[in-house]
Amino acid sequence: MLHLEWIDYLIMVIYFVFVLGIGWVLKKHMKTAGAFLEAGRSMPAWVAGLAFISTNLGALEVMGMTGSGMKYGMLTTHFYWIGAIPAMIFLALFMMPFYYGSKARSVPEFLKLRYDEKTRGLNAILFAIMTILASGISMYALALLMNSVLGWDFNVSLWVSAIIVLVYTYLGGLSSAIYNEVLQFFIIVIGLLPLVILALMEVGGWSGLKEHLAPIVEAKGYASDAYLTTWKYTGNMKGNPLGVEWFGILFGLGFVMSFGYWCTNFLIVQRAMAAESKAAAIKVPLIGALPKMFIPFLIIVPGIAAIWLSSIHPDAFKILGLDSAHPRYDYTIIALLQYYLPTGLLGLGITALLASFMSGMAGNVSAFNTVWTYDIYQSYIRPVTKDKEGDDKHYLTVGKITTIAGVLLSIAAAYIAGKFGNIMDFLQTIFAMINAPLFAVIFLGMFWKRTTGHAAFVGLLAGFFVALLHHGLTIPFGSDTMFKGGWISNMMGIENIYVYPVEMAQNFWTAIFAFTTAVSLTVGLSFVTKQQKSDAELTGLVYSLTPRVKVHVDEWYNRPVVLAVIVGVIMIGLSIIFW
């Protein structure tokens, strides 16, 4: 267990004061629904850009990625380089102009403008459920962590952290969430920075790491540098610790999963939609991509160093339970904090974890808020009336109440996750399956004007069912629970169609099947159904029907294409260096 001193608590308290203070300062600007739910579309590109990646850098992400560093080594960087950067560049250059230009206030609303009501409704409802689930699961994980590591009471940790998030999102809406995400970004980076510095010093830099890891890695049956390379051993899935071959990584992760996540997840896209102008919105994902590429050094590399550290100091890493059948890799970062940080910096490190949790949760709450208020409440429960001013007041109140409701629902979900953890993880896996078909539908909608609403709806739904079917009929090797797949075959008492070597390969292929189904059905049905929208209605939503406006930018370094090239070159450079 970690022991904190007064100085550690003081750091934490100061952080909370600033977080709440930001909400307080923004309170006076929250006069309209637009200001509260869309941040008044006023964010500078760099603020929205940092919020863009910060909201993705939730506590489960930080803990999970350090754990994956220990489990899979440098191959974990695929989630940051090939698995994020191409999608972020694509989102910026090709999709943001339509998301932003359409004036849609959310991704579901874009579906309504481009297709029809039913497609929007389906997406809005699934998204709302998914956000609450995600938020609940991460709250549960955080409270559990605080309980087991710091000895804090589970209920108190859960409620106090939830209430802090509630207060600052209630006071300042999306703006408050975004500004706080920027603050959180810096504290996560600075708070965790000592870990990688000290870890690399102790192992003797990269070459020392290589040397120390070699015997451990060879003992596991891999080539001696298998944990420090990214693509080198992906020719065959048995040769690398990730257990996936290059095609699965490139197409499954790098294309289907990552484009599905980065280009359609409203939680992420909302940050770019809050930018002050179309030019700024285009830059948001590109600005976010720059620090994103270097986060692996902050959280994955210490995890890799932990492979060696835990072998020479098993006592210090006992918390991971590496000798048991189910090691808790997720706690790697905690073990490292405890191992390296003296009183003072330890408080900062724990505050960084709390900050990452809050940025993730506030992101979920603010996205849920917008989708519920605009896409569910305004469309199905109380549509707009003639009284514009009265409407705005009304929706602002609804948005504020939804913030409270969203947090309470997340707390409920957290308790359910505590009782039925497996079921919650299972549900989250299931709901994540909607991403790949959603990307197919939005992509076709933006670049092919023939795509019809009926076709999109069927494509979305069928892609989801195919994903369910695939997940229900296949299992990862060694799985002993139905929650990891094979539940259909189990219920029907038949053999599983395929056994994947690892769970990740199964996930990649689930996404690939869902995506392919959605594309082929949407394309096929678009030919046989009638386009309900006229060309005029589709202007600004479809590439070929939107007049190209040349945005004049003076500084060369501010041009999106230049930024995109810089981002792309750095990503390729990193991939080659760590090949």
Place this chain on the structure above:
Amino acid sequence: MGLDIRIPIGLMFTIFGVLITLFGIFTNSNADMYKKSLDINMNIWMGISMLVFGLFMLLLVKLAKKNTK
């Protein structure tokens, strides 16, 4: 939206920097405490870095104000 986020960031890290640096100086004689951070007083190092970062943020705010005037 009426808030320059660099102000709170700058203030917070300046405060953190001062606190952690001072704490590092006062505990400098405690060799046991810094054994885990490889016998380096990381509090002083990180404290000074945070102080510099915080002040830099505040400087940017000041320069931006000057430019708009």
